Amino acid sequence: MAVSLRTLQRWPSLNLVRASSGWTTARKVLQNELNSIKEAGTWKSERVITTPQAAYIKVEGDDRSILNFCANNYLGLSSHPEVIEAGRQALKDYGAGLSSVRFICGTQTIHKELEQKIARFHNRDDAILYAACFDANAGVFEALMQPEDAVFSDQLNHASIIDGLRLCKAQKHRYKHKDLTELEGMLQADTNSRMKLLVTDGVFSMDGNVAPLQGLCDLADKYNAMVFVDECHATGFMGKTGRGTEEHLDCEGRVDIINSTLGKALGGASGGYTVGPQEVIDLLRQRSRPYLFSNTLPPSVVAGASKVFDLLMDGSDLCEKLQQNTKYFRECMTEAGFTLKGDQHPIVPVMLGDARLATEFANKMLEKGIYVVGFSYPVVPKGEARIRVQLSAVHDIIDIDKCIQAFIDVGREKGVLK
Incomplete structure:
Protein backbone atom coordinates (compact mmCIF):
# COMPACT_ATOMS: atom_id res chain seq x y z
CA MET A 1 0.00 0.00 0.00
CA ALA A 2 1.34 3.42 -0.95
CA VAL A 3 2.27 5.78 1.86
CA SER A 4 1.26 9.42 1.42
CA LEU A 5 3.82 12.20 1.47
CA ARG A 6 2.10 13.69 4.49
CA THR A 7 2.49 10.41 6.40
CA LEU A 8 6.17 10.19 5.48
CA GLN A 9 6.73 13.71 6.74
CA ARG A 10 5.32 12.70 10.16
CA TRP A 11 7.76 9.84 10.58
CA PRO A 12 10.35 10.67 13.24
CA SER A 13 13.87 11.47 12.14
CA LEU A 14 16.35 9.09 13.79
CA ASN A 15 19.21 11.57 13.29
CA LEU A 16 21.81 8.81 13.50
CA VAL A 17 24.56 10.66 11.63
CA ARG A 18 27.08 12.35 13.91
CA ALA A 19 27.98 15.74 12.40
CA SER A 20 31.62 16.68 11.96
CA SER A 21 33.00 19.74 13.72
CA GLY A 22 33.22 21.47 10.35
CA TRP A 23 29.51 21.00 9.81
CA THR A 24 28.71 23.43 12.64
CA THR A 25 30.33 26.28 10.70
CA ALA A 26 28.95 25.13 7.35
CA ARG A 27 25.45 24.91 8.76
CA LYS A 28 25.50 28.57 9.80
CA VAL A 29 26.77 29.62 6.37
CA LEU A 30 24.11 27.65 4.53
CA GLN A 31 21.33 28.82 6.86
CA ASN A 32 22.29 32.43 6.18
CA GLU A 33 22.10 31.74 2.45
CA LEU A 34 18.66 30.18 2.82
CA ASN A 35 17.42 33.08 4.96
CA SER A 36 18.61 35.59 2.36
CA ILE A 37 16.62 33.78 -0.35
CA LYS A 38 13.48 33.92 1.78
CA GLU A 39 13.99 37.59 2.65
CA ALA A 40 14.37 38.45 -1.03
CA GLY A 41 11.00 36.87 -1.75
CA THR A 42 12.50 34.39 -4.22
CA TRP A 43 12.06 31.18 -2.22
CA LYS A 44 10.90 28.42 -4.56
CA SER A 45 8.33 26.09 -3.01
CA GLU A 46 7.45 22.85 -4.77
CA ARG A 47 3.76 22.22 -5.24
CA VAL A 48 2.95 18.53 -5.05
CA ILE A 49 0.79 17.27 -7.94
CA THR A 50 -1.41 14.27 -7.14
CA THR A 51 -2.65 13.50 -10.67
CA PRO A 52 -1.19 12.73 -14.10
CA GLN A 53 0.17 15.68 -16.06
CA ALA A 54 -2.69 17.13 -18.10
CA ALA A 55 -4.63 20.31 -18.86
CA TYR A 56 -6.35 19.92 -15.48
CA ILE A 57 -4.43 18.67 -12.44
CA LYS A 58 -4.83 18.48 -8.67
CA VAL A 59 -2.32 19.52 -6.04
CA GLU A 60 -1.90 18.15 -2.53
CA GLY A 61 -4.27 19.70 -0.02
CA ASP A 62 -6.66 21.00 -2.68
CA ASP A 63 -9.58 18.99 -4.06
CA ARG A 64 -10.19 21.36 -6.98
CA SER A 65 -9.31 20.59 -10.58
CA ILE A 66 -6.80 23.28 -11.47
CA LEU A 67 -5.89 24.44 -14.96
CA ASN A 68 -2.21 23.83 -15.63
CA PHE A 69 -0.45 26.52 -17.66
CA CYS A 70 3.06 25.77 -16.46
CA ALA A 71 4.19 22.50 -18.04
CA ASN A 72 6.37 21.61 -21.03
CA ASN A 73 3.60 19.25 -22.08
CA TYR A 74 3.24 21.15 -25.34
CA LEU A 75 1.33 18.50 -27.28
CA GLY A 76 -0.57 17.05 -24.33
CA LEU A 77 1.04 13.63 -24.80
CA SER A 78 2.33 13.08 -21.25
CA SER A 79 -0.80 11.14 -20.37
CA HIS A 80 -1.95 10.10 -23.85
CA GLY A 315 -0.09 13.90 -38.75
CA SER A 316 0.33 17.51 -37.60
CA ASP A 317 -3.07 18.28 -36.04
CA LEU A 318 -1.59 18.78 -32.56
CA CYS A 319 1.02 21.22 -33.89
CA GLU A 320 -1.67 23.28 -35.58
CA LYS A 321 -3.85 23.32 -32.45
CA LEU A 322 -0.94 24.50 -30.31
CA GLN A 323 -0.08 27.26 -32.77
CA GLN A 324 -3.69 28.47 -32.75
CA ASN A 325 -3.79 28.47 -28.94
CA THR A 326 -0.53 30.39 -28.76
CA LYS A 327 -1.68 33.08 -31.19
CA TYR A 328 -5.01 33.53 -29.37
CA PHE A 329 -3.46 33.79 -25.89
CA ARG A 330 -0.76 36.24 -26.94
CA GLU A 331 -3.21 38.51 -28.76
CA CYS A 332 -5.69 38.57 -25.86
CA MET A 333 -3.06 39.17 -23.19
CA THR A 334 -1.48 42.00 -25.19
CA GLU A 335 -4.89 43.58 -25.70
CA ALA A 336 -5.50 43.35 -21.94
CA GLY A 337 -2.38 45.44 -21.34
CA PHE A 338 0.24 42.92 -20.23
CA THR A 339 3.85 43.11 -21.38
CA LEU A 340 4.89 39.85 -23.04
CA LYS A 341 8.14 38.46 -24.39
CA GLY A 342 8.76 35.90 -27.09
CA ASP A 343 8.31 35.16 -30.79
CA GLN A 344 4.93 33.48 -31.25
CA HIS A 345 6.10 30.55 -29.14
CA PRO A 346 3.89 28.71 -26.59
CA ILE A 347 6.28 29.91 -23.89
CA VAL A 348 4.72 33.27 -23.01
CA PRO A 349 6.62 35.29 -20.36
CA VAL A 350 4.30 37.79 -18.67
CA MET A 351 6.75 40.42 -17.45
CA LEU A 352 6.31 41.79 -13.91
CA GLY A 353 9.82 42.94 -12.95
CA ASP A 354 9.72 42.49 -9.19
CA ALA A 355 10.56 39.05 -7.75
CA ARG A 356 8.22 39.26 -4.78
CA LEU A 357 5.39 40.45 -7.02
CA ALA A 358 5.91 37.48 -9.35
CA THR A 359 5.69 35.02 -6.45
CA GLU A 360 2.61 36.68 -4.95
CA PHE A 361 0.99 36.94 -8.38
CA ALA A 362 1.44 33.20 -9.00
CA ASN A 363 -0.02 32.36 -5.59
CA LYS A 364 -3.09 34.49 -6.34
CA MET A 365 -3.48 32.75 -9.68
CA LEU A 366 -3.50 29.39 -7.91
CA GLU A 367 -6.29 30.65 -5.63
CA LYS A 368 -8.26 31.30 -8.81
CA GLY A 369 -7.62 27.79 -10.08
CA ILE A 370 -4.75 28.54 -12.49
CA TYR A 371 -1.38 26.81 -11.98
CA VAL A 372 1.50 29.09 -12.99
CA VAL A 373 4.86 29.82 -11.35
CA GLY A 374 6.81 33.02 -10.80
CA PHE A 375 10.35 33.10 -12.20
CA SER A 376 12.97 35.35 -10.65
CA TYR A 377 16.73 35.61 -10.13
CA PRO A 378 18.87 33.52 -10.54
CA VAL A 379 16.65 31.76 -13.09
CA VAL A 380 16.21 35.08 -14.92
CA PRO A 381 18.17 38.35 -14.60
CA LYS A 382 17.46 40.66 -11.67
CA GLY A 383 14.61 43.05 -12.43
CA GLU A 384 13.10 40.72 -15.05
CA ALA A 385 10.85 38.56 -12.85
CA ARG A 386 7.90 37.08 -14.67
CA ILE A 387 5.15 34.52 -14.86
CA ARG A 388 6.09 32.04 -17.58
CA VAL A 389 2.88 30.74 -19.13
CA GLN A 390 3.05 27.65 -21.33
CA LEU A 391 0.30 26.74 -23.73
CA SER A 392 -0.57 23.17 -24.70
CA ALA A 393 -2.50 21.51 -27.49
CA VAL A 394 -4.84 20.02 -24.87
CA HIS A 395 -6.04 23.47 -23.77
CA ASP A 396 -9.25 24.60 -25.39
CA ILE A 397 -10.48 28.18 -25.83
CA ILE A 398 -12.59 28.02 -22.65
CA ASP A 399 -9.48 27.02 -20.67
CA ILE A 400 -7.47 29.85 -22.18
CA ASP A 401 -10.21 32.38 -21.52
CA LYS A 402 -10.30 31.34 -17.84
CA CYS A 403 -6.55 31.85 -17.61
CA ILE A 404 -6.70 35.27 -19.28
CA GLN A 405 -9.51 36.45 -17.00
CA ALA A 406 -7.60 35.32 -13.92
CA PHE A 407 -4.56 37.27 -15.12
CA ILE A 408 -6.70 40.37 -15.60
CA ASP A 409 -8.31 40.05 -12.16
CA VAL A 410 -5.02 39.51 -10.33
CA GLY A 411 -3.31 42.15 -12.48
CA ARG A 412 -5.82 44.75 -11.36
CA GLU A 413 -5.62 43.64 -7.74
CA LYS A 414 -1.82 43.90 -7.79
CA GLY A 415 -1.72 47.18 -9.65
CA VAL A 416 -0.14 45.68 -12.77
CA LEU A 417 -3.17 46.74 -14.83
CA LYS A 418 -5.13 49.93 -14.40
Whole structure:
Protein backbone atom coordinates (compact mmCIF):
# COMPACT_ATOMS: atom_id res chain seq x y z
CA MET A 1 0.00 0.00 0.00
CA ALA A 2 1.34 3.42 -0.95
CA VAL A 3 2.27 5.78 1.86
CA SER A 4 1.26 9.42 1.42
CA LEU A 5 3.82 12.20 1.47
CA ARG A 6 2.10 13.69 4.49
CA THR A 7 2.49 10.41 6.40
CA LEU A 8 6.17 10.19 5.48
CA GLN A 9 6.73 13.71 6.74
CA ARG A 10 5.32 12.70 10.16
CA TRP A 11 7.76 9.84 10.58
CA PRO A 12 10.35 10.67 13.24
CA SER A 13 13.87 11.47 12.14
CA LEU A 14 16.35 9.09 13.79
CA ASN A 15 19.21 11.57 13.29
CA LEU A 16 21.81 8.81 13.50
CA VAL A 17 24.56 10.66 11.63
CA ARG A 18 27.08 12.35 13.91
CA ALA A 19 27.98 15.74 12.40
CA SER A 20 31.62 16.68 11.96
CA SER A 21 33.00 19.74 13.72
CA GLY A 22 33.22 21.47 10.35
CA TRP A 23 29.51 21.00 9.81
CA THR A 24 28.71 23.43 12.64
CA THR A 25 30.33 26.28 10.70
CA ALA A 26 28.95 25.13 7.35
CA ARG A 27 25.45 24.91 8.76
CA LYS A 28 25.50 28.57 9.80
CA VAL A 29 26.77 29.62 6.37
CA LEU A 30 24.11 27.65 4.53
CA GLN A 31 21.33 28.82 6.86
CA ASN A 32 22.29 32.43 6.18
CA GLU A 33 22.10 31.74 2.45
CA LEU A 34 18.66 30.18 2.82
CA ASN A 35 17.42 33.08 4.96
CA SER A 36 18.61 35.59 2.36
CA ILE A 37 16.62 33.78 -0.35
CA LYS A 38 13.48 33.92 1.78
CA GLU A 39 13.99 37.59 2.65
CA ALA A 40 14.37 38.45 -1.03
CA GLY A 41 11.00 36.87 -1.75
CA THR A 42 12.50 34.39 -4.22
CA TRP A 43 12.06 31.18 -2.22
CA LYS A 44 10.90 28.42 -4.56
CA SER A 45 8.33 26.09 -3.01
CA GLU A 46 7.45 22.85 -4.77
CA ARG A 47 3.76 22.22 -5.24
CA VAL A 48 2.95 18.53 -5.05
CA ILE A 49 0.79 17.27 -7.94
CA THR A 50 -1.41 14.27 -7.14
CA THR A 51 -2.65 13.50 -10.67
CA PRO A 52 -1.19 12.73 -14.10
CA GLN A 53 0.17 15.68 -16.06
CA ALA A 54 -2.69 17.13 -18.10
CA ALA A 55 -4.63 20.31 -18.86
CA TYR A 56 -6.35 19.92 -15.48
CA ILE A 57 -4.43 18.67 -12.44
CA LYS A 58 -4.83 18.48 -8.67
CA VAL A 59 -2.32 19.52 -6.04
CA GLU A 60 -1.90 18.15 -2.53
CA GLY A 61 -4.27 19.70 -0.02
CA ASP A 62 -6.66 21.00 -2.68
CA ASP A 63 -9.58 18.99 -4.06
CA ARG A 64 -10.19 21.36 -6.98
CA SER A 65 -9.31 20.59 -10.58
CA ILE A 66 -6.80 23.28 -11.47
CA LEU A 67 -5.89 24.44 -14.96
CA ASN A 68 -2.21 23.83 -15.63
CA PHE A 69 -0.45 26.52 -17.66
CA CYS A 70 3.06 25.77 -16.46
CA ALA A 71 4.19 22.50 -18.04
CA ASN A 72 6.37 21.61 -21.03
CA ASN A 73 3.60 19.25 -22.08
CA TYR A 74 3.24 21.15 -25.34
CA LEU A 75 1.33 18.50 -27.28
CA GLY A 76 -0.57 17.05 -24.33
CA LEU A 77 1.04 13.63 -24.80
CA SER A 78 2.33 13.08 -21.25
CA SER A 79 -0.80 11.14 -20.37
CA HIS A 80 -1.95 10.10 -23.85
CA PRO A 81 -3.52 6.62 -23.59
CA GLU A 82 -1.45 5.14 -26.42
CA VAL A 83 1.77 6.47 -24.89
CA ILE A 84 0.84 5.06 -21.48
CA GLU A 85 -0.05 1.69 -22.99
CA ALA A 86 3.24 1.53 -24.90
CA GLY A 87 5.15 2.14 -21.69
CA ARG A 88 3.10 -0.43 -19.79
CA GLN A 89 3.71 -3.08 -22.44
CA ALA A 90 7.44 -2.36 -22.50
CA LEU A 91 7.59 -2.68 -18.72
CA LYS A 92 6.03 -6.12 -19.07
CA ASP A 93 8.19 -7.21 -22.04
CA TYR A 94 11.57 -5.68 -21.15
CA GLY A 95 11.52 -5.07 -17.40
CA ALA A 96 11.96 -1.97 -15.24
CA GLY A 97 15.54 -1.25 -16.30
CA LEU A 98 18.81 -2.66 -17.59
CA SER A 99 21.00 -2.23 -14.48
CA SER A 100 23.83 -1.32 -16.83
CA VAL A 101 25.24 1.15 -19.31
CA ARG A 102 24.71 0.80 -23.04
CA PHE A 103 28.05 -0.67 -24.16
CA ILE A 104 28.19 -3.35 -21.43
CA CYS A 105 24.79 -5.03 -21.43
CA GLY A 106 22.29 -2.20 -21.61
CA THR A 107 21.18 -2.02 -25.23
CA GLN A 108 17.87 -3.55 -26.25
CA THR A 109 16.12 -3.64 -29.60
CA ILE A 110 13.78 -0.82 -28.56
CA HIS A 111 16.72 1.53 -27.91
CA LYS A 112 18.06 1.00 -31.44
CA GLU A 113 14.56 1.33 -32.91
CA LEU A 114 13.98 4.66 -31.15
CA GLU A 115 17.35 6.02 -32.30
CA GLN A 116 16.44 5.09 -35.87
CA LYS A 117 13.06 6.84 -35.56
CA ILE A 118 14.70 9.98 -34.20
CA ALA A 119 17.18 10.03 -37.08
CA ARG A 120 14.37 9.52 -39.58
CA PHE A 121 12.22 12.24 -37.96
CA HIS A 122 15.08 14.76 -38.22
CA ASN A 123 16.30 13.42 -41.59
CA ARG A 124 19.79 12.76 -40.23
CA ASP A 125 22.22 9.82 -40.34
CA ASP A 126 21.90 8.54 -36.79
CA ALA A 127 21.01 9.39 -33.19
CA ILE A 128 22.27 8.52 -29.71
CA LEU A 129 20.13 8.37 -26.55
CA TYR A 130 20.99 9.89 -23.15
CA ALA A 131 19.31 9.88 -19.75
CA ALA A 132 18.42 13.55 -20.29
CA CYS A 133 19.24 16.36 -22.69
CA PHE A 134 21.30 17.88 -19.87
CA ASP A 135 23.52 14.80 -20.27
CA ALA A 136 23.53 15.14 -24.05
CA ASN A 137 24.75 18.73 -23.72
CA ALA A 138 27.32 17.65 -21.13
CA GLY A 139 28.62 14.94 -23.44
CA VAL A 140 28.81 16.41 -26.92
CA PHE A 141 31.28 19.33 -26.70
CA GLU A 142 33.97 17.59 -24.65
CA ALA A 143 33.95 14.61 -26.98
CA LEU A 144 34.05 16.55 -30.26
CA MET A 145 35.98 19.77 -29.66
CA GLN A 146 39.67 19.86 -28.72
CA PRO A 147 42.08 22.70 -27.71
CA GLU A 148 42.81 23.53 -31.34
CA ASP A 149 39.07 24.08 -32.01
CA ALA A 150 36.74 26.99 -31.13
CA VAL A 151 33.13 27.28 -29.99
CA PHE A 152 30.97 30.40 -30.28
CA SER A 153 28.01 30.43 -27.87
CA ASP A 154 25.00 32.74 -27.44
CA GLN A 155 25.17 34.37 -23.99
CA LEU A 156 21.61 33.27 -23.13
CA ASN A 157 22.09 29.60 -23.96
CA HIS A 158 20.64 27.08 -21.52
CA ALA A 159 22.53 26.23 -18.34
CA SER A 160 23.20 22.71 -19.63
CA ILE A 161 25.01 24.11 -22.66
CA ILE A 162 27.05 26.41 -20.42
CA ASP A 163 28.01 23.49 -18.19
CA GLY A 164 28.82 21.31 -21.20
CA LEU A 165 31.10 23.98 -22.64
CA ARG A 166 32.94 24.25 -19.31
CA LEU A 167 33.99 20.62 -19.74
CA CYS A 168 35.26 21.30 -23.24
CA LYS A 169 38.93 22.26 -23.86
CA ALA A 170 38.24 24.22 -27.02
CA GLN A 171 38.67 27.99 -27.19
CA LYS A 172 35.43 29.58 -26.00
CA HIS A 173 33.77 32.75 -27.29
CA ARG A 174 30.44 34.17 -26.10
CA TYR A 175 28.49 36.60 -28.26
CA LYS A 176 25.65 38.90 -27.24
CA HIS A 177 22.20 37.37 -27.46
CA LYS A 178 21.25 36.89 -31.13
CA ASP A 179 23.88 39.45 -32.17
CA LEU A 180 25.11 38.18 -35.54
CA THR A 181 27.27 41.25 -36.10
CA GLU A 182 29.32 40.57 -32.99
CA LEU A 183 29.50 36.89 -33.85
CA GLU A 184 30.82 37.64 -37.32
CA GLY A 185 33.53 39.84 -35.82
CA MET A 186 34.60 36.94 -33.62
CA LEU A 187 34.65 34.57 -36.58
CA GLN A 188 36.71 37.01 -38.63
CA ALA A 189 39.25 37.31 -35.81
CA ASP A 190 39.58 33.54 -35.46
CA THR A 191 42.13 32.53 -38.07
CA ASN A 192 43.83 29.54 -36.45
CA SER A 193 41.09 27.17 -35.26
CA ARG A 194 40.93 23.71 -36.77
CA MET A 195 37.14 23.39 -36.34
CA LYS A 196 34.57 26.07 -35.45
CA LEU A 197 31.19 25.35 -33.86
CA LEU A 198 28.35 27.87 -33.51
CA VAL A 199 26.21 26.92 -30.49
CA THR A 200 22.68 28.15 -29.83
CA ASP A 201 19.33 27.26 -28.35
CA GLY A 202 16.71 26.96 -31.06
CA VAL A 203 14.22 28.56 -28.67
CA PHE A 204 15.42 30.35 -25.53
CA SER A 205 13.25 28.93 -22.77
CA MET A 206 13.06 31.91 -20.42
CA ASP A 207 12.05 34.43 -23.09
CA GLY A 208 10.33 32.23 -25.68
CA ASN A 209 12.29 33.85 -28.51
CA VAL A 210 13.76 32.07 -31.50
CA ALA A 211 17.39 31.95 -32.62
CA PRO A 212 18.26 33.74 -35.91
CA LEU A 213 19.02 30.38 -37.45
CA GLN A 214 19.12 31.49 -41.10
CA GLY A 215 21.76 34.08 -40.28
CA LEU A 216 23.74 31.65 -38.13
CA CYS A 217 23.80 29.10 -40.93
CA ASP A 218 24.86 31.77 -43.43
CA LEU A 219 27.77 32.75 -41.17
CA ALA A 220 28.69 29.08 -40.76
CA ASP A 221 28.86 28.68 -44.54
CA LYS A 222 30.90 31.88 -44.91
CA TYR A 223 33.47 31.04 -42.22
CA ASN A 224 33.63 27.25 -42.60
CA ALA A 225 31.94 26.54 -39.26
CA MET A 226 29.46 23.94 -38.01
CA VAL A 227 26.12 24.71 -36.33
CA PHE A 228 24.80 23.10 -33.14
CA VAL A 229 21.22 23.72 -31.95
CA ASP A 230 19.51 22.69 -28.72
CA GLU A 231 15.91 22.03 -29.74
CA CYS A 232 14.36 21.09 -26.38
CA HIS A 233 11.67 23.78 -26.68
CA ALA A 234 11.02 23.22 -30.38
CA THR A 235 11.08 19.51 -31.24
CA GLY A 236 7.64 18.10 -31.93
CA PHE A 237 5.69 21.34 -32.31
CA MET A 238 7.69 24.16 -33.97
CA GLY A 239 7.28 24.24 -37.73
CA LYS A 240 4.44 22.91 -39.83
CA THR A 241 5.11 19.26 -38.95
CA GLY A 242 6.94 19.75 -35.64
CA ARG A 243 10.46 19.29 -37.00
CA GLY A 244 11.63 22.25 -34.95
CA THR A 245 13.36 25.57 -35.50
CA GLU A 246 14.87 24.48 -38.81
CA GLU A 247 11.43 23.89 -40.30
CA HIS A 248 9.94 26.95 -38.57
CA LEU A 249 12.57 29.19 -40.21
CA ASP A 250 12.78 27.37 -43.56
CA CYS A 251 16.36 26.15 -43.22
CA GLU A 252 15.91 22.38 -43.03
CA GLY A 253 19.10 20.38 -43.22
CA ARG A 254 21.47 23.30 -42.58
CA VAL A 255 22.13 22.46 -38.91
CA ASP A 256 24.92 19.94 -38.35
CA ILE A 257 24.16 18.69 -34.82
CA ILE A 258 20.85 18.76 -32.95
CA ASN A 259 20.33 17.96 -29.29
CA SER A 260 16.84 17.60 -27.89
CA THR A 261 14.74 16.03 -25.17
CA LEU A 262 12.12 13.34 -24.77
CA GLY A 263 10.99 15.02 -21.55
CA LYS A 264 8.90 17.88 -22.95
CA ALA A 265 6.68 17.61 -26.03
CA LEU A 266 7.79 14.03 -26.74
CA GLY A 267 5.95 12.31 -23.92
CA GLY A 268 7.19 14.29 -20.94
CA ALA A 269 9.05 11.49 -19.15
CA SER A 270 12.83 11.80 -19.41
CA GLY A 271 15.63 11.17 -21.84
CA GLY A 272 17.52 13.19 -24.42
CA TYR A 273 19.43 12.64 -27.62
CA THR A 274 21.97 13.91 -30.12
CA VAL A 275 21.18 13.50 -33.81
CA GLY A 276 23.47 14.31 -36.72
CA PRO A 277 26.16 12.97 -39.06
CA GLN A 278 27.23 9.35 -38.63
CA GLU A 279 30.80 10.28 -37.71
CA VAL A 280 29.56 12.49 -34.85
CA ILE A 281 27.29 9.83 -33.41
CA ASP A 282 29.94 7.12 -33.76
CA LEU A 283 32.50 9.27 -31.90
CA LEU A 284 30.01 10.05 -29.12
CA ARG A 285 29.43 6.33 -28.56
CA GLN A 286 33.19 5.98 -28.05
CA ARG A 287 33.96 9.10 -26.00
CA SER A 288 30.86 10.76 -24.53
CA ARG A 289 31.16 10.33 -20.76
CA PRO A 290 27.46 10.73 -19.82
CA TYR A 291 26.65 8.01 -22.37
CA LEU A 292 29.44 5.67 -21.34
CA PHE A 293 28.95 6.00 -17.58
CA SER A 294 25.16 6.43 -17.12
CA ASN A 295 22.54 3.72 -16.88
CA THR A 296 20.48 2.95 -19.96
CA LEU A 297 17.21 4.79 -20.47
CA PRO A 298 14.39 2.63 -18.97
CA PRO A 299 12.39 0.54 -21.48
CA SER A 300 9.05 2.08 -20.50
CA VAL A 301 10.39 5.59 -21.25
CA VAL A 302 11.86 4.44 -24.56
CA ALA A 303 8.61 2.79 -25.67
CA GLY A 304 6.51 5.82 -24.68
CA ALA A 305 8.75 8.17 -26.65
CA SER A 306 8.75 5.79 -29.60
CA LYS A 307 4.95 5.89 -29.67
CA VAL A 308 5.06 9.69 -29.60
CA PHE A 309 7.22 9.72 -32.74
CA ASP A 310 4.68 7.42 -34.40
CA LEU A 311 1.91 9.89 -33.55
CA LEU A 312 3.92 12.86 -34.81
CA MET A 313 4.80 11.21 -38.11
CA ASP A 314 1.14 10.29 -38.59
CA GLY A 315 -0.09 13.90 -38.75
CA SER A 316 0.33 17.51 -37.60
CA ASP A 317 -3.07 18.28 -36.04
CA LEU A 318 -1.59 18.78 -32.56
CA CYS A 319 1.02 21.22 -33.89
CA GLU A 320 -1.67 23.28 -35.58
CA LYS A 321 -3.85 23.32 -32.45
CA LEU A 322 -0.94 24.50 -30.31
CA GLN A 323 -0.08 27.26 -32.77
CA GLN A 324 -3.69 28.47 -32.75
CA ASN A 325 -3.79 28.47 -28.94
CA THR A 326 -0.53 30.39 -28.76
CA LYS A 327 -1.68 33.08 -31.19
CA TYR A 328 -5.01 33.53 -29.37
CA PHE A 329 -3.46 33.79 -25.89
CA ARG A 330 -0.76 36.24 -26.94
CA GLU A 331 -3.21 38.51 -28.76
CA CYS A 332 -5.69 38.57 -25.86
CA MET A 333 -3.06 39.17 -23.19
CA THR A 334 -1.48 42.00 -25.19
CA GLU A 335 -4.89 43.58 -25.70
CA ALA A 336 -5.50 43.35 -21.94
CA GLY A 337 -2.38 45.44 -21.34
CA PHE A 338 0.24 42.92 -20.23
CA THR A 339 3.85 43.11 -21.38
CA LEU A 340 4.89 39.85 -23.04
CA LYS A 341 8.14 38.46 -24.39
CA GLY A 342 8.76 35.90 -27.09
CA ASP A 343 8.31 35.16 -30.79
CA GLN A 344 4.93 33.48 -31.25
CA HIS A 345 6.10 30.55 -29.14
CA PRO A 346 3.89 28.71 -26.59
CA ILE A 347 6.28 29.91 -23.89
CA VAL A 348 4.72 33.27 -23.01
CA PRO A 349 6.62 35.29 -20.36
CA VAL A 350 4.30 37.79 -18.67
CA MET A 351 6.75 40.42 -17.45
CA LEU A 352 6.31 41.79 -13.91
CA GLY A 353 9.82 42.94 -12.95
CA ASP A 354 9.72 42.49 -9.19
CA ALA A 355 10.56 39.05 -7.75
CA ARG A 356 8.22 39.26 -4.78
CA LEU A 357 5.39 40.45 -7.02
CA ALA A 358 5.91 37.48 -9.35
CA THR A 359 5.69 35.02 -6.45
CA GLU A 360 2.61 36.68 -4.95
CA PHE A 361 0.99 36.94 -8.38
CA ALA A 362 1.44 33.20 -9.00
CA ASN A 363 -0.02 32.36 -5.59
CA LYS A 364 -3.09 34.49 -6.34
CA MET A 365 -3.48 32.75 -9.68
CA LEU A 366 -3.50 29.39 -7.91
CA GLU A 367 -6.29 30.65 -5.63
CA LYS A 368 -8.26 31.30 -8.81
CA GLY A 369 -7.62 27.79 -10.08
CA ILE A 370 -4.75 28.54 -12.49
CA TYR A 371 -1.38 26.81 -11.98
CA VAL A 372 1.50 29.09 -12.99
CA VAL A 373 4.86 29.82 -11.35
CA GLY A 374 6.81 33.02 -10.80
CA PHE A 375 10.35 33.10 -12.20
CA SER A 376 12.97 35.35 -10.65
CA TYR A 377 16.73 35.61 -10.13
CA PRO A 378 18.87 33.52 -10.54
CA VAL A 379 16.65 31.76 -13.09
CA VAL A 380 16.21 35.08 -14.92
CA PRO A 381 18.17 38.35 -14.60
CA LYS A 382 17.46 40.66 -11.67
CA GLY A 383 14.61 43.05 -12.43
CA GLU A 384 13.10 40.72 -15.05
CA ALA A 385 10.85 38.56 -12.85
CA ARG A 386 7.90 37.08 -14.67
CA ILE A 387 5.15 34.52 -14.86
CA ARG A 388 6.09 32.04 -17.58
CA VAL A 389 2.88 30.74 -19.13
CA GLN A 390 3.05 27.65 -21.33
CA LEU A 391 0.30 26.74 -23.73
CA SER A 392 -0.57 23.17 -24.70
CA ALA A 393 -2.50 21.51 -27.49
CA VAL A 394 -4.84 20.02 -24.87
CA HIS A 395 -6.04 23.47 -23.77
CA ASP A 396 -9.25 24.60 -25.39
CA ILE A 397 -10.48 28.18 -25.83
CA ILE A 398 -12.59 28.02 -22.65
CA ASP A 399 -9.48 27.02 -20.67
CA ILE A 400 -7.47 29.85 -22.18
CA ASP A 401 -10.21 32.38 -21.52
CA LYS A 402 -10.30 31.34 -17.84
CA CYS A 403 -6.55 31.85 -17.61
CA ILE A 404 -6.70 35.27 -19.28
CA GLN A 405 -9.51 36.45 -17.00
CA ALA A 406 -7.60 35.32 -13.92
CA PHE A 407 -4.56 37.27 -15.12
CA ILE A 408 -6.70 40.37 -15.60
CA ASP A 409 -8.31 40.05 -12.16
CA VAL A 410 -5.02 39.51 -10.33
CA GLY A 411 -3.31 42.15 -12.48
CA ARG A 412 -5.82 44.75 -11.36
CA GLU A 413 -5.62 43.64 -7.74
CA LYS A 414 -1.82 43.90 -7.79
CA GLY A 415 -1.72 47.18 -9.65
CA VAL A 416 -0.14 45.68 -12.77
CA LEU A 417 -3.17 46.74 -14.83
CA LYS A 418 -5.13 49.93 -14.40
